Amino acid sequence: MAADGVDLSVELGRLALPSPVLTASGTFGHGDEVARLGDPSRLGAVTAKSISPEPWAGNPAPRLHMAAAGMLNAVGLQGPGVAAWLAHDLPALRATGARVIASVWGHTVDEFARATEMLADADIVAIEINASCPNLHAMSEPGAIFSHDPNTTREVVSAVRGATSLPVFAKLSPNVTDLTLIARAAVDGGADGLTLVNTVMGLAIDAETRRPVLGAGGGGLSGAAIKPVALRAVHTVTRALPGVPVIGTGGVQSGVDAVEMLLAGASAVAVGTANFREPNAPYRVLDELERWCARHGVACVRELTGRLEGM
Numbered sequence: 598m599a600a601d602g603v604d605l606s607v608e609l610g611r612l613a614l615p616s617p618v619l620t621a622s623g624t625f626g627h628g629d630e631v632a633r634l635g636d637p638s639r640l641g642a643v644t645a646k647s648i649s650p651e652p653w654a655g656n657p658a659p660r661l662h663m664a665a666a667g668m669l670n671a672v673g674l675q676g677p678g679v680a681a682w683l684a685h686d687l688p689a690l691r692a693t694g695a696r697v698i699a700s701v702w703g704h705t706v707d708e709f710a711r712a713t714e715m716l717a718d719a720d721i722v723a724i725e726i727n728a729s730c731p732n733l734h735a736m737s738e739p740g741a742i743f744s745h746d747p748n749t750t751r752e753v754v755s756a757v758r759g760a761t762s763l764p765v766f767a768k769l770s771p772n773v774t775d776l777t778l779i780a781r782a783a784v785d786g787g788a789d790g791l792t793l794v795n796t797v798m799g800l801a802i803d804a805e806t807r808r809p810v811l812g813a814g815g816g817g818l819s820g821a822a823i824k825p826v827a828l829r830a831v832h833t834v835t836r837a838l839p840g841v842p843v844i845g846t847g848g849v850q851s852g853v854d855a856v857e858m859l860l861a862g863a864s865a866v867a868v869g870t871a872n873f874r875e876p877n878a879p880y881r882v883l884d885e886l887e888r889w890c891a892r893h894g895v896a897c898v899r900e901l902t903g904r905l906e907g908m
Contacts, residue, residue, distance in 0.1 A: 669800075
């Protein structure tokens with residue numbers, strides 16, 4: 598219970614958190630590099646940068662490019678591998694008081710399962726399946742993103758579900774014709790909940806060189822520009838799959854953004870791109886959300902979830 602009487606606690610299925618504001622994977626570092634700048638114990642959880650069973654070098658530079666109202670990135674899931682993360686990064690992150698959600702990825706279904714199995718004894722609260730990153734492979738490569746197909750989505754989620762007893766959230770891509778079909782496949786595969794959405798596929802071109810700006814060619818667009826896409830995705834999926842908890846992410850930069858995401862149907866929100874500009878953005882968003890609730894007579898933040906009117 599917050600000091601001014603606003604109850605900020607949320608429940609995402611069997612995962613209970615003290616607040617609805619999380620950090621999005623890939624935006625808060627692997628360990629405590631950003632967490633040490635604030636007090637992550639105030640947040641619902643910190644979702645660490647995605648890790649695979651083995652170290653991965655990621656994409657060639659340049660990897661980031663500022664876009665209108667957002668950012669285009671093609672980092673390519675660079676990471677130290679699960680073993681190194683467990684030995685060096687997770688202990689430092691946990692020491693800050695953060696509740697940690699581990700994000701896993703792999704080139705194959707077996708690698709998703711193996712990464713999850715390696716986390717069996719880790720001090721974490723949930724697993725997020727990153728089956729939707731658009732910048733790992735060339736954006737023209739067919740079948741490169743697992744969550745673009747309901748069958749592969751179900752297969753990946755089922756493999757992870759079989760490798761852990763922790764709550765499992767599937768992070769899905771907005772770059773599909775029917776997101777509800779993919780979301781239903783994730784739930785059928787055993788996901789406790791969903792994270793909506795990952796970045797929107799994009800391309801930046803340097804007119805002088807006539808080449809892509811990013812080293813990998815295409816990348817993923819994030820930030821304020823994609824908030825309407827994320828809101829629509831959250832609203833559509835939560836209406837189609839009532840009772841399935843959703844972490845809404847995509848353009849959340851303020852407390853009002855968080856309110857909108859909750860009204861659309863999310864049970865919690867994740868702050869992402871804003872962290873690059875302002876490392877303390879999640880705490881500010883949480884404070885603004887709390888003050889908004891107090892001003893509007895909302896005693897419990899859970900009252901906002903799915904309360905959008907007129908649609």
